[in-house]
Amino acid sequence: MSSELMALGIENIGLDLSSSNIADLDLFLQEMGRWNRVHNLTAIEGAEESVRLHLIDSITVLPVMRQFLTAANPKIADLGSGGGLPAIPIAIVQPTWHLTLIEAVRKKTAFLQHVRGRLALKNIEVLSERVEAVAQSRPRQFDAVISRAFTNLNHFLDLSLPLLKPGGLVFAMKAKRADEELLEVSMSNWTLLADEALHIPLLAVERRLLVLSPAITPSTL
Numbered sequence: 001m002s003s004e005l006m007a008l009g010i011e012n013i014g015l016d017l018s019s020s021n022i023a024d025l026d027l028f029l030q031e032m033g034r035w036n037r038v039h040n041l042t043a044i045e046g047a048e049e050s051v052r053l054h055l056i057d058s059i060t061v062l063p064v065m066r067q068f069l070t071a072a073n074p075k076i077a078d079l080g081s082g083g084g085l086p087a088i089p090i091a092i093v094q095p096t097w098h099l100t101l102i103e104a105v106r107k108k109t110a111f112l113q114h115v116r117g118r119l120a121l122k123n124i125e126v127l128s129e130r131v132e133a134v135a136q137s138r139p140r141q142f143d144a145v146i147s148r149a150f151t152n153l154n155h156f157l158d159l160s161l162p163l164l165k166p167g168g169l170v171f172a173m174k175a176k177r178a179d180e181e182l183l184e185v186s187m188s189n190w191t192l193l194a195d196e197a198l199h200i201p202l203l204a205v206e207r208r209l210l211v212l213s214p215a216i217t218p219s220t221l
């Protein structure tokens, strides 16, 4: 997998990435490809496809996240991180943000710990636990929660609520079914702050980022 190919897609997102960012993203994809061949971390094979579908998909959310996360060092939880998406690419590009990767399957968290060491990523922690358990052990500790391909929107919101600080944000990465899933959400409990169409360079697929905030704080529930 070449950096030229990555740069081609990345340039079009409008993120000002350093050469060290690109080298780290490149290294992450190489590690993912290597582990995937052994452990079947993701269903998608082929480096070029991985670049488009995984990494670029994960970092296209950044311009919107930057608008909403204005504190210097926000704490963000990635629910059901799997092989580290979107948390690892976000942590690479945003070194002042702190990412907590929550993933129940141990062979996946072993990979995430390996990546943490290999890329010397000081701003991530990996929890080998179910999200429901972390909600009990770390209530109201996160400024934001994000997920990609984790569960349906309603369930994701239910799982996110106890983790959020008052005024916390939920970033839901969604594709075509976003409208259907939004209909299932009780909008008396949640405020939809943004619904952004994301453009994935070189890829003609629909992607959306929904940004929601609880209408009532978790302590009043």
Ligand SMILES: C[S@@+](CC[C@H](N)C(=O)[O-])C[C@H]1O[C@@H](n2cnc3c(N)ncnc32)[C@H](O)[C@@H]1O
Pocket: 042, 079, 080, 081, 082, 083, 084, 085, 086, 102, 103, 104, 105, 108, 129, 130, 131, 132, 147, 148, 149, 150
């Ligand atoms: C389809 S994968 C998506 C992985 C990654 N976010 C991505 O976009 O490639 C969903 C992941 O969520 C994890 N998962 C599902 N339910 C979970 C729970 N309750 N707590 C923690 N992890 C969970 C699964 O083990 C799986 O790795």
